[in-house]
Amino acid sequence: MLSIGWYILASVIKSAIVLIALLTAVAYSVWLERKVVGHMQNRWGPTRVGPFGLLQPAADGLKFLFKEDLTPPHVYKPLFLAAPFIAVVFALTSIAVIPFGNGIYIKGKWIPFQITTDVNTGLLLILGVTSIGVYGIALAGWSSNNKYSLLGGLRASAQMVSYEIALGLSLVGVLILAGSFSLNDIVHAQQGHFWGFIPRWNIFTQPVGFFCYLMAAYAETNRIPFDLPEAETELVAGYHTEYSAMKFAMFFMAEYANMITVGCLATLLFFGGWNGPIFGPPILQALLPVFWFAAKVFVFLFLYIWVRGTLPRFRYDQLMAFGWKFLLPLALVNLIATAIAVVL
C-alpha cells in the first residue's frame, strides 16, 4: 500500500508520461492522415520538413503559435474563449482511466500502467467525460455568432446526443460477457483462446456490437462519413469557422485525442486489450503488452484515415435515419440476443 504522498507523486509522473505520449500521438496522427490520404489520392503528402515530412507536426505547431490570434468583435466573448478549452480538456481527461498494460514491479512496488487506480466504473467514466465534451463544440458554434458556426454546433449536439444511445447500448453486450464495468476485468475476461488458436476476443462473440460501436464512435468524433458539423462544402468550417491560431488547433487536438480514445476503447473492449504473445526477459515481458496495445490502437487510427479517404459524407437526414432507425434497433437486438445467450 502506497502512502498518499507517493501515490500523488506516482500519479503525477504517470499523467505526465501519458499526456506527452498522447499529444505526440495526436500530432503524428495528423501527419499520418495527411500522408496516407495523400498517397490514396495519388499525391505525396508532406515531404519538405524532415525525412518523409516527419517534422511537419513541429512546423505546424510553431505556425499555430505564431499566427495572429483573432477574436471577432461580434462573438460572445466568455464562452468563445472557454469553448476550445472545454473541448480539449475533456478530450484529454478520458485517457485517465484507460489501462495500457498489466503493470510493472519497480523496487518491489506494483505500478499499474494506468493513471487512476482500477475504478470499478471506468467505462462509465469515459462515457461521461466524452458526453460532456460536446459542450465545447456546441458552445463554440453558438458563441461565434455566425450562422455557419451555429448550424455546425446544432448539428454536433443533435448528432452526438442521438448516437450516444447506440454507443452505450452497443457496449452493454461486452459488459454482460465480462460481468464488470472495470476495463481491467473486461480485458482479463478476454484472455485465452477458443479451440486453442482463435484468441478469446469479444469481436468474435460480439461482431454486431462492434459494428454498432464503430459506427456510433465515428459519429461521436465527427469524422467522415459523419462529419456534418464541419462539412466544408456547406458550412465553411462549421463550429470552428471563427477560430484562429492556437484556439483552432485546440479543436483539432480534441478531435484527434477523441479518435485515439475511441481506438483505445475499441482495443480494450473488442480486441483483447494488451493480450498478445509474451516472451523474452522480464523487462520485455512487462513492456510487450503496451506494444500490443499501441499496435492495435494504431490499426484503428489507420482505419479512421482509410474510411476518410474512401467514403463520401452522409446527408443530414440520412445521418439521423441511420442512427435512430437502423443503429439503435440493431444495438437493442444485439443486447437482447446476448442476454438470452448468456442466460441459456
Added chain:
Amino acid sequence: MISVHLLLFLAFGGVAVAGAVNLLVQRHPINSALSLIAVMAALAGEYLLLGAEFVAALQVIVYAGAIMVLFVFVIMLLNAGEEERTSGSRVAILFGVPGMLLGSLLVAWVVLRHSGTEAVAVGALPGSPKTIGQMLFHEFLLPFEVTSILILIAIMGAVVLASKPTVAGSPPKKVND
C-alpha cells in the same frame, strides 16, 4: 480534525451552491444552463464521496451529458436573448429571498435535529452497480417497471404531438428523403 473527505465535501458543496446562486443571478439563459451543469457535476462529486460511484457516473452521463445538452440545444435554437427585469422580478426578490432563507433554515434545523451529524463511511451504503442492479430488479421491480411504462407513454405523447397532422381524407404527405 479536518479530513480530506470533509475538505472535498465542502469544495463540491461550495461549487454546487455557487452554481445554483449563479443560475438565478445570470440574466442570459445560456449562462444559467451552464451553471446548472456545474451544479450537476458538483453533485456527482458528492455522490462519489458517498461511495455511490454508479449513481455519480449516471448523474454525469444522463444529466450533465444528455439532458443539459438538450437544454443548451433549445436555447441555441431559439436564440433566446437576455432577460429583462420587470416589476415582477423585484417582487420576486423582495419575497423570494427571505422566504428561501427561512425555508432552508427550517430544513437544516429539521435535518440536524432528527439525524446524527457524523459522516457516512464510504461504501457503507449500497452503491456498486451490482447491488443497485439487484435492488432494481428484485426489491423495486414494480416501481421500476411502472416508471418505464410512464416514460414510454411520455415518449409516445411527444411523437404524437411532434408529428405533422394530416388532413382527413388526403393521403399522408410523403417526406422526401
